[in-house]
Amino acid sequence: MTGLTLFNTTDEIFEKKILNFDFSGVVWDKLDEIETFKNYNEKIFISNNPKENNTWSNNAKNLKITINNELEDIYVFEDFKFLKIGSSIINLSNYHLDYKDLEIISKKISTSETRLLLKYEQSGNPNIQGMCGGATDFGYIILVINNKNELIQFEEIEIENCRGFINSENLQENNKKILQYKITDSSDDKEISKTITIDTESIRLIK
Structure with missing residues (x-):
C-alpha cells in the first residue's frame, strides 16, 4: 500500500x-x-x-x-516569505522561492534596483534514515529587483546536492568579498568539475 x-x-x-x-x-x-x-x-x-x-x-x-x-487546486496551507529592506517590504513568495531557510549574505541598493545575495540550506533528504539523510544541500541565489519591486533577474547557483552527486570545495574561506567553490558533479561516469566565483560586493557571478 x-x-x-x-x-x-x-x-x-x-x-x-x-x-x-x-x-x-x-x-x-x-x-x-x-x-x-x-x-x-x-x-x-x-x-x-x-x-x-x-x-x-x-x-x-x-x-x-x-x-x-x-x-486539487485548493491549497489548505500557503507559505509566505517577506524581506524588509529599509522601508521596502518584498514578498519573496511572488518569486517562487521554495526554500524555507534563506540567509541574506549581502545586498546592494541603488536608486534603480536592489541586488540581493541569498544563501539557502535544506536537508539532503527529509527521511533521515534514507540516502543523504544527514547531509545539508546549499547554494546561493542572486535576486535583482527594480524600484517597483519587480523581479528583473533571478540566478540560482547550486553548490551542494547530495542526491544529485554534486559536492564542493571552498576555495576562499577567509575572503569575505569573494565566494569561490570548486564544484564536482559525479552524477555521470565521468566527473565534471568547474569553479564558481561570486563577488559579494557587486553581487554578480563572475564567469
Whole structure:
C-alpha cells in the first residue's frame, strides 16, 4: 500500500507512537505496524497508486471512496516569505522561492534596483534514515529587483546536492568579498568539475 492513512482513534499509546514515530525495528516494520493497526474508530486510506482503491473503514464496514478532483487546486496551507529592506517590504513568495531557510549574505541598493545575495540550506533528504539523510544541500541565489519591486533577474547557483552527486570545495574561506567553490558533479561516469566565483560586493557571478 502506498499513500496516506488517516486514523481516528482513542488509543493514546498508539497516538503517542505516531506522533513520535516511536516503533521498534527498521522503518518498514514501523510502517507495517501502522498499516495493521485495528484499534480505531475510523480509518481513511488515500492511495497514490491507480491500481489501489481509496477506502474508508470503521472496523465494521469497508467502503470505497472517490476523491473530488475539482478540489486539487485548493491549497489548505500557503507559505509566505517577506524581506524588509529599509522601508521596502518584498514578498519573496511572488518569486517562487521554495526554500524555507534563506540567509541574506549581502545586498546592494541603488536608486534603480536592489541586488540581493541569498544563501539557502535544506536537508539532503527529509527521511533521515534514507540516502543523504544527514547531509545539508546549499547554494546561493542572486535576486535583482527594480524600484517597483519587480523581479528583473533571478540566478540560482547550486553548490551542494547530495542526491544529485554534486559536492564542493571552498576555495576562499577567509575572503569575505569573494565566494569561490570548486564544484564536482559525479552524477555521470565521468566527473565534471568547474569553479564558481561570486563577488559579494557587486553581487554578480563572475564567469
